Amino acid sequence: MNHNDNKQITAPLRFRPAYKTTLWGGERIYKYKEEKAPADQIGETWEVSGMPGDESIVSDGPYAGQNLTDLTKKYGASLVGEHVFKKFGSHFPLLIKLIDANDDLSIQVHPGDEYAAKNHGGKLGKTEMWYLLGCTPDAKIYAGWKKETDPVQIKEIVKTDEVLDYLMLHKPSQGDVFFLPAGKVHSIGAGCFVLEIQEASDLTYRLFDFNRTDSEGNKRELHVDRAAEVIDYQVDTTGTVSYDRETKNELVTLKKCPYFHTSILRLTQSSFELPLADRDSFTVLFVEEGSVRVETTDGSLELSAGNMILIPAAQQKAILHLIGGSAKLVDCYIP
Numbered sequence: 507m508n509h510n511d512n513k514q515i516t517a518p519l520r521f522r523p524a525y526k527t528t529l530w531g532g533e534r535i536y537k538y539k540e541e542k543a544p545a546d547q548i549g550e551t552w553e554v555s556g557m558p559g560d561e562s563i564v565s566d567g568p569y570a571g572q573n574l575t576d577l578t579k580k581y582g583a584s585l586v587g588e589h590v591f592k593k594f595g596s597h598f599p600l601l602i603k604l605i606d607a608n609d610d611l612s613i614q615v616h617p618g619d620e621y622a623a624k625n626h627g628g629k630l631g632k633t634e635m636w637y638l639l640g641c642t643p644d645a646k647i648y649a650g651w652k653k654e655t656d657p658v659q660i661k662e663i664v665k666t667d668e669v670l671d672y673l674m675l676h677k678p679s680q681g682d683v684f685f686l687p688a689g690k691v692h693s694i695g696a697g698c699f700v701l702e703i704q705e706a707s708d709l710t711y712r713l714f715d716f717n718r719t720d721s722e723g724n725k726r727e728l729h730v731d732r733a734a735e736v737i738d739y740q741v742d743t744t745g746t747v748s749y750d751r752e753t754k755n756e757l758v759t760l761k762k763c764p765y766f767h768t769s770i771l772r773l774t775q776s777s778f779e780l781p782l783a784d785r786d787s788f789t790v791l792f793v794e795e796g797s798v799r800v801e802t803t804d805g806s807l808e809l810s811a812g813n814m815i816l817i818p819a820a821q822q823k824a825i826l827h828l829i830g831g832s833a834k835l836v837d838c839y840i841p
Contacts (some may be wrong), residue, residue: 515581516821517804519569520813521562523551523604527717532608534640534699539812550605553814554774555599555789556706567807574598574816583663585786587819590787590840598706598841599630600766600813602790604639605700611693611724613669613714617736618688622709623731631688634704635747635761635768637836639794647739648673650690650742657734664713676745683747683760689738701792703838705765710778711736757781757837767841773798773826773833779835780824782817787839789817789824801825 523539528549554574555562555772561573569577578598578659583591590599605611616632623629636647652674655663663669673691678685678698686692689714694700711729749770750758756780757769771778773796782789791800792814799808800815803823809815817824826835 513581514584514820515577515818516802517568518800518802518807518821518824519574519577519816519818520565520567520807520814521554521574522565523553524555524560524562526550526552529620529720530607530609530611530696532606534606535604538639538699539602540810547608548606549608550603552600552601552603553568553792554600554816557601557708558561560699571650581818583648584820585788587785587787587840591789594704597630600838601704601706602792602838603702603704603824604812605694605698605702607694607696607698607700608718609696611695612712612716613673613693614666614705614710614712615733615737616686616688616707616711617732619708621736622707626709627778630705630707631708632705632707632709633688633763633765634686634702635766636684636686636694636698637701637703637760637768638678638680638698639701640680640699641678642697645678645700646695647676647678647684648691648693648695649676649684649686650674650744651691651741652737652741654739654741654827657737660734660737661730662715664728666718666797667714669714670717674743674745678746681751682792683749685747685761685763687738687763689736690742691737701794701836703766703768733824734782760836762809762841765840766838769837770825771835771837773828774831776828780826782824783822786819788819790838791815791817791824792836794836796828796831798833798835799829801827801828
């Protein structure tokens with residue numbers, strides 16, 4: 507496949523967030539971004555997406571109005587990086603969201619790449635991570651099994667809320683990181699406000715939905731047979747990923763796996779240069795707290811809390827200049 511050597515893209519891309527209404531949504535996302543309420547019960551914003559029908563649209567700058575998929579097709583390795591383009595072609599490989607769980611999300615599991623490719627026409631599986639931007643005192647997360655089960659038993663226990671007795675319950679706090687490889691059963695509980703970084707996949711198998719119904723009285727579809735085939739049945743009480751929460755003015759790894767490498771940067775000095783030359787990948791930069799001015803060879807732009815940019819792989823310079831006393835950022839690329 508031609509990776510479009512002759513075309514370069516270096517300007518950072520800002521996208522319009524795609525607001526999604528859900529049964530379990532709230533109002534934290536647009537308040538965090540200091541935007542007007544787009545609708546009631548906003549459960550998610552898709553911040554960076556190449557998913558068909560949900561492609562992120564560039565909000566401003568020289569590529570305003572163009573979508574991420576078209577740009578990936580046009581600029582190839584210049585946008586995503588050589589090794590990323592070789593592996594994924596013009597399918598943008600990550601999906602990045604903000605999630606506001608005002609109520610419990612369904613108990614669910616995602617397939618791995620092999621199962622997804624075989625059973626869903628070549629789609630990617632879904633490994634993901636959550637970074638907790640905030641949570642209420644009673645917030646909870648279910649992730650992994652605390653006691654053994656098996657494919658036969660699972661079909662019975664998901665008929666009632668008995669399934670909750672098998673799941674490991676975690677009490678999250680702000681800054682916690684959870685890593686959810688494909689096959690690990692999980693649910694984001696009420697009260698969690700999350701930055702989610704995942705493989706670009708929409709494959710979710712629901713096991714249990716707390717017997718909820720929509721406004722017409724219908725329950726959402728469950729996918730128990732599929733789920734039973736992909737679940738990792740090992741007892742797994744693993745909670746948060748541990749990382750250094752004190753170091754300032756350097757990138758501290760949150761999670762590195764084949765799908766993404768995420769880091770936190772607590773900025774208190776006047777400027778910091780991202781090590782873009784060491785990466786053969788695009789970089790997504792998310793501001794959790796504070797504001798920065800991002801200076802590249804294409805000029806500079808300001809980025810405030812709740813917002814993110816995508817820096818193309820061909821851009822080799824990004825200096826973050828602090829606006830105010832401190833800022834906290836999440837940095838993400840494909841290793």
